Amino acid sequence: MLELVWPGKEKSAALCSTPVERSWDTWISASFDSSNQAKFESANHRVIAADNLDALKLLRDSGHRYDVIYIDPPYNTGSALTYNDKNLSGGAASSATWLNSIYPRMILARDVLAETGVFFVSIDDNEACHLLTILREIFGQENHLGTIKWRRKRKPSFLDKHMSSSLEYVLVFARNARLCPRLLGMETEESTRPVLNASNKNVERLIPAGMPAHCPDGKYAPGLYKNRSLGFSLLDPLVVAQGVVSEQARIVGQFRIQQELWTETGFITKNFGLRRRVLESERKRRHAEDDGTAWPTNEDAQAELKLVFGSERVFDFPKPVGLLTELLSMVSHDESRHGPQRCLDFYAGSGSFLIAALEQSRQDAVARSVDLIQSRESVRGNTDHQFSDIAEICAYRVTVDSLRRGFSPSFAFVQLAQ
Ligand SMILES: C[S@@+](CC[C@H](N)C(=O)[O-])C[C@H]1O[C@@H](n2cnc3c(N)ncnc32)[C@H](O)[C@@H]1O
Structure with a gap:
């Protein structure tokens, strides 16, 4: 097996086993209507305002397992990272810092993925090679089901120095490819x-x-x-x-x-x-394909947020709901299921994944329950609006957007007790 090695790898993996001395606590934010606050276990959907490392460990230890996990982690575009290893410089140093953050979380993702479950990970060119290598190491190469190519913008940007980059990837892994059902594509056209x-x-x-x-x-x-x-x-x-x-x-x-x-x-x-x-x-569905180049783009995602937040740009890197419903539709099998399909996004951002799950359930009638985890990362730049951190943006978006789209799900908004 190929292994990727970097400074800090073992130490970062050890974070998965340090005990968490915290428990779930109701999180009430004054800045959005939380009247539909429900209990942690009885809600359809949960928004967890916390760092995902501790939250994932608690979920793992309390036996939560998910059928579908989607994540869209920070891509390491080189902005605010500092890593002082004198043996590394520039890109390598920044990749090591990024890997130290992502590695334990990928191990925890595997631990909370059900035996038949599927894991989708968005990533761009910056770290795709490293991420793919560590995921193959953690999940096993045989469980890498494929890599979807997704077009994030319709028109190429000529600001890029050598080559315009308009594609991203969604890496797709099974917990166990032998048990995981075939991923579903378009319906056959045979009528x-x-x-x-x-x-x-x-x-x-x-x-x-x-x-x-x-x-x-x-x-x-x-x-x-x-x-x-x-x-x-x-x-x-x-x-x-x-x-x-x-x-x-x-x-x-x-x-x-x-x-x-x-x-x-x-x-x-x-x-x-x-x-x-x-x-x-x-009507049978074909095999899923790894071509997402005709799906909705980042521009569509910004337009979706505008409908919720008005003209103000409150969040920079949302994913379009249509990209996420395409992914969810690949795993919309329901045959032997008891209870809703359990879904998780532990880098939730503006909460697009939960909205996509509601929309996809309207399409395929597969019941879903979604957990979102979003840290209380403070909102940078324009601070005129009512939100002080991204978890609040997420909670507001899922509350308002689900009602706007005609859903009335029950949410629990929780955090970790100090
Ligand atoms: C690229 S955004 C995800 C966007 C999301 N897919 C959407 O459609 O809105 C990544 C998010 O992960 C959050 N994040 C980064 N590190 C985190 C951590 N350790 N725990 C929880 N959330 C984290 C960031 O605050 C950011 O909101």
Whole structure:
């Protein structure tokens, strides 16, 4: 196995096992309406205002396990990092600092991911290579399901020195690829299917009155009919008027479906062949693809925040809800589930992931409960607005945006007791 080594690695990993002497506490912020504050365990969704290291350890130790984890950590764009290792300089020093912060949190992510769970991680070019290497080390290379390429802006920026960078990545890992269901892509476009099959036995079926018929109106005599597909014998005369069968008729053919499904979905084709509609419940989804270049962009994300916060730009790097619903739709299997799908974002920012989960549940009817963790990082720059830290922005956004979109979920807003 390949291993990435940097100064501080072992020390940072050890942070996962230092005990947490704190417990959950109700977090009430005066700056937004918290009237829908619910208890920690009974709420649908929880917003946790805390550093994710301690919060993740508490969640792990209290047995919380998640089916889907999404994170969008700081990308290490080189802004405010200082790392004084005299053996390292420039980019290497800054990467080491970043890795020391991210490494224990990735170990904890694995620990709180359910055996069948999936982990999505957004990242850009700065640290993608390091992050991929440590995730393969922590999760095992066989559990790296793929890397989605996502276009963050529609137009390239020519401010970049050598090459314009407009793509980011979403690294996708399973806790255990052997147990994790296939990730789902778009629906197949197949809307009709044949009903006869050469290896089936000949059986008699009824063509019921009222069945759609796209062949020319008229009277079709009993006999053997054969077009490009398999043949069948019509036993009674068949009358088609105004695009439907007028009276029932018997037919013999190598049917692959039962009478009930044939009655519900069958039709006669233009060339007097037999086919059927594909039911909504039968529509299969293809394998998920790693191409996210046509999904919503960062510009869309800023427009979404504007609808909640007005013209003021309160948060700099939100992800668009549409990117996150695409990811959630890849894991929208529900077959053997008891209770809601448990989702977590432990670098929550403005809380887009929770809004995406609500939207995706409206689409696929899979119930979800979401935990968000966001530190009380103070808001830099423009301090005119009502928020003193990003956790407050997050709590406000999920409260107001969920109501604005017509949802009424119950939230618990919690923090860690001092
Ligand atoms: C890139 S933003 C995430 C944006 C988010 N995906 C959205 O759509 O709004 C990363 C967030 O992680 C938060 N963060 C950074 N370190 C953290 C930590 N140790 N614990 C909790 N949150 C942290 C930052 O304050 C920031 O809000």
